[in-house]
Amino acid sequence: xxxxxxxxxxxxxxxxxxxxxxxxxxxxxxxxxxxxxxxxxxxxxxxxxxxxxxxxxxxxxxxxxxxxxxxxxxxxxxxxxxxxxxxxxxxxxxxxxxxxxxxxxxxxxxxxxxxxxxxxxxxxxxxxxxxxxxxxxxxxxxxxxxxxxxxxxxxxxxxxxxxxxxxxxxxxxxxxxxxxxxxxxxxxxxxxxxxxxxxxxxxxxxxxxxxxxxxxxxxxxxxxxxxxxxxxxxxxxxxxxxxxxxxxxxxxxxxxxxxxxxxxxxxxxxxxxxxxxxxxxxxxxxxxxxxxxxxxxxxxxxxxxxxxxxxxxxxxxxxxxxxxxxxxxxxxxxxxxxxxxxxxxxxxxxxxxxxxxxxxxxxxxxxxxxxxxxxxxxxxxxxxxxxxxxxxxxxxxxxxxxxxxxxxxxxxxxxxxxxxxxxxxxxxxxxxxxxxxxxxxxxxxxxxxxxxxxxxxxxxxxxxxxxxxxxxxxxxxxxxxxxxxxxxxxxxxxxxxxxxxxxxxxxxxxxxxxxxxxxxxxxxxxxxxxxxxxxxxxxxxxxxxxxxxxxxxxxxxxxxxxxxxxxxxxxxxxxxxxxxxxxxxxxxxxxxxxxxxxxxxxx
Ligand code: NDP
Numbered sequence: 001x002x003x004x005x006x007x008x009x010x011x012x013x014x015x016x017x018x019x020x021x022x023x024x025x026x027x028x029x030x031x032x033x034x035x036x037x038x039x040x041x042x043x044x045x046x047x048x049x050x051x052x053x054x055x056x057x058x059x060x061x062x063x064x065x066x067x068x069x070x071x072x073x074x075x076x077x078x079x080x081x082x083x084x085x086x087x088x089x090x091x092x093x094x095x096x097x098x099x100x101x102x103x104x105x106x107x108x109x110x111x112x113x114x115x116x117x118x119x120x121x122x123x124x125x126x127x128x129x130x131x132x133x134x135x136x137x138x139x140x141x142x143x144x145x146x147x148x149x150x151x152x153x154x155x156x157x158x159x160x161x162x163x164x165x166x167x168x169x170x171x172x173x174x175x176x177x178x179x180x181x182x183x184x185x186x187x188x189x190x191x192x193x194x195x196x197x198x199x200x201x202x203x204x205x206x207x208x209x210x211x212x213x214x215x216x217x218x219x220x221x222x223x224x225x226x227x228x229x230x231x232x233x234x235x236x237x238x239x240x241x242x243x244x245x246x247x248x249x250x251x252x253x254x255x256x257x258x259x260x261x262x263x264x265x266x267x268x269x270x271x272x273x274x275x276x277x278x279x280x281x282x283x284x285x286x287x288x289x290x291x292x293x294x295x296x297x298x299x300x301x302x303x304x305x306x307x308x309x310x311x312x313x314x315x316x317x318x319x320x321x322x323x324x325x326x327x328x329x330x331x332x333x334x335x336x337x338x339x340x341x342x343x344x345x346x347x348x349x350x351x352x353x354x355x356x357x358x359x360x361x362x363x364x365x366x367x368x369x370x371x372x373x374x375x376x377x378x379x380x381x382x383x384x385x386x387x388x389x390x391x392x393x394x395x396x397x398x399x400x401x402x403x404x405x406x407x408x409x410x411x412x413x414x415x416x417x418x419x420x421x422x423x424x425x426x427x428x429x430x431x432x433x434x435x436x437x438x439x440x441x442x443x444x445x446x447x448x449x450x451x452x453x454x455x456x457x458x459x460x461x462x463x464x465x466x467x468x469x470x471x472x473x474x475x476x477x478x479x480x481x482x483x484x485x486x487x488x489x490x491x492x493x494x495x496x497x498x499x500x501x502x503x504x505x506x507x508x509x510x511x512x513x514x515x516x517x518x519x520x521x522x523x524x525x526x527x528x529x530x531x532x533x534x535x536x537x538x539x540x541x542x543x544x545x546x547x548x549x550x551x552x553x554x555x556x557x558x559x560x561x562x563x564x565x566x567x568x569x570x571x572x573x574x575x576x577x578x579x580x581x582x583x584x585x586x587x588x589x590x591x592x593x594x595x596x597x598x599x600x601x602x603x
Contacts, residue, residue: 010350016552022379023554023562025408026273028422032561033205034439038450042210046203046218046434050225051107052097054161059183064089064157066514067178067188069164069449072101073122074486074503075194076148080123081511082192083152086518091186092149092158093178099149099158100142101196108222108252109234109259111138114280114389115498116319118289119305122500123148124298130290135282139231159184167191168454169481174524174602176482189523192510194486195449197499198438204247208414216432219252226431227263236263244268245418245427247411248435249275251388256435258392267402268427270419272410273554274378275388276359278322282391302501306581309497322389323497326355330382331577352381366394373397375406384553440557442490442571445469455480456526468570471527472535472598473588475506478527484510490571492539494579502581509588516592517601524602531598542576543569 035043065087068075071094079090096104113120117131120141124130127147132140149155163181170177175187201220203209209216217223224230228238236259244264246253249271261267307314308324311332317324333348360377367373376397378385397404409422418428439448446453446462453461456479464470464479471477474493475485487493487506496502517525547564555562573579574587591597 010353012346012349015349015353019380019552019554022408023552027555027562028409030205031272031410031555032563035203035205035209037201037203043203046201046221048221049097049161050221050223051104052161054097057182059185060159061185063175063187064091065188066190066192067091067093067167067176067186068192068194069093069167069178070101070194070196070199070486071096071099071149071158071160072104072194072196072199073145073500074196074507075099075101075192076145076154077122077504077507078192078194078484078486078510079154080126080148080152081507082190082514083154085511085515087190087514089157090154091188092154093162093164093180093186094158094160095163097160098146099154100145102198103138103142103145105220106138106222106252107224107231108219108256109227109229109231109236110255111231111252112136112255112282113138113141114251115323115500116305116321117141118285118298119302119319119498120500122504125295127151130285133282133284135280164451166452166454168452169456169483171456174481190482190484190514192484192486193445193449193453195445197441197448197488199448200439200443200450202437202439203434204411204436206411206414206419208419211416212414212418212432213416214430214432216434218434218436219248219256220438222256229259229263234259236260239263239265239431241265242431243429244431244433245270245429246433246435248437249273250435250437251275251386252437253435254388254390254393256433258390258396260433261396261399261402264401266429268405268429269397269402270405270407270411270421271375272407273385273556274376275385276356276378276382277362277393278326278359278387278389279362280389280391281321302498302504305498306496306501310581312582322387326382326387327497330355349381355382356380363394367397369397372404375404380554381549381552383558384550385556385558437557440560441488441495442560442567445485445488445491448488453480453483455483468568470532470536470570472531473509473584473591474574475509476527476599478529478532481524481526484513486510489573489578492535492570492572492574494573494575494581494584496578496581505585505588509592512592513596516596520601521603522601525596525599528598528600534598536570539572539574540569542574543572544576545569546577 066082068079071092075092076099098104113136117136121131121144166179168177176191178186201218215226227236229236243266245268247270301318304318308317309328330352333351363373363376396402407421412420412422420426459479469491471492474487474491487502489495550559550564553559560567574584
């Protein structure tokens with residue numbers, strides 16, 4: 001099979017064989033082993049904040065209306081909605097030195113969001129803001145979240161560079177008590193967990209990492225002191241005499257590799273699995289863009305994107321990019337009346353193959369060296385790995401100072417001066433950048449929260465959820481009164497490719513629910529056992545077992561690194577698969593309209 005030949009027709013047996021052969025090269029023992037940075041003193045330097053100086057302060061002991069753990073987009077959006085609901089003392093708490101979450105930490109050169117800015121950036125109408133480009137760079141997104149925090153007075157009570165150690169329900173005072181690594185003791189009537197979905201940096205566990213004598217850091221903590229330049233001006237002038245290595249070719253790597261290639265004396269790109277790199281087509285926002293936008297335009301645009309992704313009929317595809325062309329098509333293959341399930345599966349595969357062929361052909365068009373081009377070609381189904389979009393990444397491999405290293409079997413060991421691959425090849429360099437990503441979105445919430453959450457009767461949330469989430473709407477859980485958890489993948493809510501959509505809707509739900517509780521002078525709410533059981537059954541009844549397709553995929557975050565059997569049906573979404581966003585939304589609206597059925601309320 002020569003699948004990258006544009007004229008290649010779809011031969012299922014040849015395609016399956018090729019895809020499985022490529023998968024098996026990567027399905028090697030230990031490929032997913034990580035250094036657990038959460039409690040690792042040897043690697044503590046990888047966690048340090050290079051962006052904001054740490055300032056000593058006295059420990060606090062006080063009471064607020066709501067403590068929000070996490071000051072990323074979800075935490076800030078929840079805070080905005082709770083402010084609108086009338087709460088006065090709103091305290092954002094974050095380990096970062098400011099708001100922004102992922103956009104606070106990820107400042108690597110070229111960092112941007114590959115979901116269209118006019119849909120991704122939250123609450124644009126609140127700030128009357130029109131993004132500068134079709135796809136926004138990270139500093140603009142962070143600046144926008146900071147603007148929201150300023151407008152809604154969220155800085156005054158916020159605590160940054162503060163890690164929560166425990167969140168404990170105190171039945172005697174009907175308050176949550178939050179203890180932090182700064183010695184604070186904060187009492188709160190409500191708590192919102194907005195801890196993020198990709199908040200845990202993943203550092204692979206490779207023997208010898210601690211021996212490396214050069215510079216090393218993770219893309220989530222870019223060291224501009226070492227590289228020179230800044231996020232706003234990514235001319236990495238201090239790398240001119242440096243040999244640099246980057247490990248990883250996922251969404252973060254492809255965005256920073258062009259800047260690294262331009263600045264480094266030499267760049268080695270260590271690729272375990274190639275990404276599918278679609279067309280980006282970024283451009284400045286046209287002067288006409290905002291001309292005809294009426295009130296509500298932003299939500300309409302987000303909904304339009306979501307409708308297209310869900311293959312719902314729309315008059316026009318407003319976003320009209322790789323997501324709406326490819327993702328939607330792969331999820332919803334074209335069907336004709338009377339097709340059998342086998343024919344539908346075959347059609348889906350055929351359409352998927354055509355999309356992957358487009359990606360492979362693009363590589364041949366751009367990358368001049370035939371061997372490098374072949375190495376860069378992804379041989380798996382489109383959604384086996386998160387798709388990427390970029391226009392400068394592939395041309396980088398035409399530069400004489402860039403060497404692409406194919407290492408499907410991974411890295412054997414890191415040495416004092418470089419690394420050795422599993423096939424014995426050895427490389428030396430001055431700087432090693434880990435673009436090795438983050439723990440999967442589906443990492444259980446208690447681990448992502450990174451601290452003990454202790455509810456009624458001393459029950460730990462980690463114990464309650466040991467074999468899977470147990471919730472009402474994926475956002476509340478029995479025995480943990482007055483607590484909201486922002487919707488996340490793997491947690492019985494829904495997943496949207498534009499994560500901001502479910503985030504702002506979740507924030508509105510939290511705000512509107514609290515408003516109703518306050519109006520009725522409710523002091524404590526808890527989820528009834530029946531309501532939680534009922535929601536669990538709804539989730540389980542719509543669970544779709546995708547293990548056959550996912551098992552044939554190249555190992556990645558999306559299929560639990562090839563270990564599909566370990567995924568619990570309890571981590572499903574409302575509506576099955578990635579979920580039915582519009583149905584979920586309607587359920588939340590009706591639930592609030594009909595008196596919060598399923599909550600036990602104390603006045
Ligand atoms: P990814 O998980 O996508 O990529 C990690 C890379 O590191 C992969 O290429 C992986 O190879 C490689 N890797 C991991 N461990 C090893 C190892 N031991 N040896 C060699 N290579 C290794 O992480 P990213 O940071 O790129 O992205 C994470 C997520 O963040 C994205 O999927 C996306 O959801 C989000 N993101 C979104 C962006 C946006 O524009 N919206 C931009 C950037 C990130 P392999 O593939 O073989 O596992």
